[in-house]
Amino acid sequence: MDWCGGAMKTLAPLIEKIEADAMSSDLLHADDTPIRVLDRSLRVKGLGKGVKQRRIWTYVRDQRPWAGQDPPGAVYYFSPNRKGEHPRKHLARSSGILQADAYTGFKELYERQTGGTAQFREAACWAHLRRDFHDVWTSDKSGIAKEALDRIGKLYDIERQIVGRPAEVRRAVRQEKSKPKVDAFHAWAEQQLTRISGKSDLAKAFRYGLNRWPSFTLFLDDGRVAIDNNPAERGMRPIGVGRRNWLFAGSDTGGETLARAMTLIETAKMNGLDPQAYLADVLDRIHDHKINRLTELLPWNWTPAAQPHSEAA
Secondary structure, three states: OHHHHHHHHHOHHHHHHHHHHHHOOOEEEEEEEEEEEEEOHHHHOOOOOEEEEEEEEEEEEOOHHHOOOOOOEEEEEEEOOOOOHHHHHHOOOOOEEEEOOOOHHHHHHHOEOOOOOEOEEEEOOHHHHHHHHHHHHHHHOOHHHHHHHHHHHHHHHHHHHOOOOOHHHHHHHHHHHHHHHHHHHHHHHHHHHOOOOOOOHHHHHHHHHHOOHHHHHHHHHOOOOOOOOHHHHHHHHHHHHHHHHOOOEOOHHHHHHHHHHHHHHHHHHHOOOOHHHHHHHHHHHHHHOOHHHHHHHOOOOOOOOOOOOOOOO
């Protein structure tokens, strides 16, 4: 990992520019996942090799579903635990709409401050809610869970028709077609809660949605907002694959290096680049590249050295 760490130090100015640009968005997707790190202290104590659990976080800007003008990007951070102080630090200079799961560490970001406004408005994830009902359906074939899946599925049918359409078009379609179905789901869900055991997983799924209803309906009023948090969840898939392949990072420093590398690699992929070709090219050029023209090497501006490239906007 030493060569990788050295490469990421060389590319640090570029990574910082990706972070600053992507995190300035007023609409971000967020997610996190555990990562295992080798605990060398156990060897010193004569306990052999061991691993400790750390976290990788991602924040994603993806305006492609609503034909936005800003390029897609994904920013990754490493932390020693899952305390809320970490996302609050990551998002300290950001504001707008945050789409994520119900992790309590985000709660403070949604709370109204002294001036009466909150740093972020919360957008919930219908895919997460759908998975809760799917788990119940899988375990006991509940007819109510199946109906919940069918109702949510009809919302996704509508979403497939408006991918890539402008935000105002998406909002209009959702108001006409999705809102009546969402309102009906709310009334139906409240009715089901009076009929089922309050301690059941099914009731828990209903309460998860109903208790955060404004965040589940925000997508109806803002065409930029996605119906789910899948952009961030997709950003975490490489980490899941990595856990099966390389098992753990060698150290906390290795975890930091991984996060920086993921920022470059995943942002390159989101912009349609071959990450290997992109990284090889920018590593070859960055030492001699003028610092005031560094934006030319950002994934959304980059062209290979062998081709002429215009001044960055």
